[in-house]
Amino acid sequence: MKRRLPITALLGVAMLTAAPVWAQEDEAELAKKLNNPISNLISAPIQNNWDFGFGPANAMRFTSNVQPVLPVSITEDWNLIVRTILPIIYAQSPVKGGLDHHGLGDTTQSFFLSPKNTVGGWVIGAGPVFLYPTATDSALGSEKYGAGPTFVVLKQESGWTYGMLANQIYSITGNSDRDNVSAAFLQPFLSYTTKTHTSLIVNSESTYNWKAPETRWTVPINLMVQQVVRIGGQPMAFQLGYRYYADNPNSRPDSGPDMGIRFTVTFLFPKK
Numbered sequence: 001m002k003r004r005l006p007i008t009a010l011l012g013v014a015m016l017t018a019a020p021v022w023a024q025e026d027e028a029e030l031a032k033k034l035n036n037p038i039s040n041l042i043s044a045p046i047q048n049n050w051d052f053g054f055g056p057a058n059a060m061r062f063t064s065n066v067q068p069v070l071p072v073s074i075t076e077d078w079n080l081i082v083r084t085i086l087p088i089i090y091a092q093s094p095v096k097g098g099l100d101h102h103g104l105g106d107t108t109q110s111f112f113l114s115p116k117n118t119v120g121g122w123v124i125g126a127g128p129v130f131l132y133p134t135a136t137d138s139a140l141g142s143e144k145y146g147a148g149p150t151f152v153v154l155k156q157e158s159g160w161t162y163g164m165l166a167n168q169i170y171s172i173t174g175n176s177d178r179d180n181v182s183a184a185f186l187q188p189f190l191s192y193t194t195k196t197h198t199s200l201i202v203n204s205e206s207t208y209n210w211k212a213p214e215t216r217w218t219v220p221i222n223l224m225v226q227q228v229v230r231i232g233g234q235p236m237a238f239q240l241g242y243r244y245y246a247d248n249p250n251s252r253p254d255s256g257p258d259m260g261i262r263f264t265v266t267f268l269f270p271k272k
Helices: 004-021 027-034
Strands: 042-054 059-066 069-073 078-091 101-104 107-115 123-132 144-157 160-174 182-193 198-204 206-209 217-231 234-247 259-269
Touching: 027 182, 027 198, 027 217, 027 234, 027 259, 042 234, 107 144, 123 160, 217 259
Parallel strands: none
Antiparallel strands: 042 059, 042 069, 042 259, 059 078, 069 078, 078 101, 078 107, 107 123, 123 144, 144 160, 160 182, 182 198, 182 206, 198 217, 206 217, 217 234, 234 259
């Protein structure tokens, strides 16, 4: 666990050091690529989420997702896009007098094999997704290794981007005293990018827990605005959003979460 953080830090330093020699794509093209989760664009988003309304204590949960995206050209016709999500979590106790929890969560890593050219005007990609038990606190992770399939399909035209990203993860090994994992993730998304490189985005990051005894859906609806800018020559994107939970896995109304906010900073590294 402790060895992973220095590697992440070194990767960030290496990317920032290399930035000045990379291509200076215009903001319009960067905004378009940023709305495509499997575009040929190296990026390093840091997505910060605050969710409110957990339990009788109306507790808050903060999750900072470090989400590097690395596309690799493997042939003249195909790319391999590696998307990693490492959550850093601070969760207040949902009951008064309970214990707060903080640390790393479990890591999810997806590998999309994607043709460089569109298929009938559609961008497609598919491959495996893996779950690694990197949580530093048992309350923040499953203590299970998992795997399953993932895919993404989308179309971009006239400033619009729309499509779907999905995966299904099954636990394959891990702590036998913990519940097995069987969870589906569905992310339909729609965005429109203006001539000022501002993107208006709506999506859902819904999960369905096949193992839950009662309500199995968690359905957050995200409304976001995103702007691509350059700071000292470094292309970046800033995103601010509001999240409403249409459904959550708790049977009582006071169990939450009810709503959340998101602020994301993304470093962009266009290839030469």
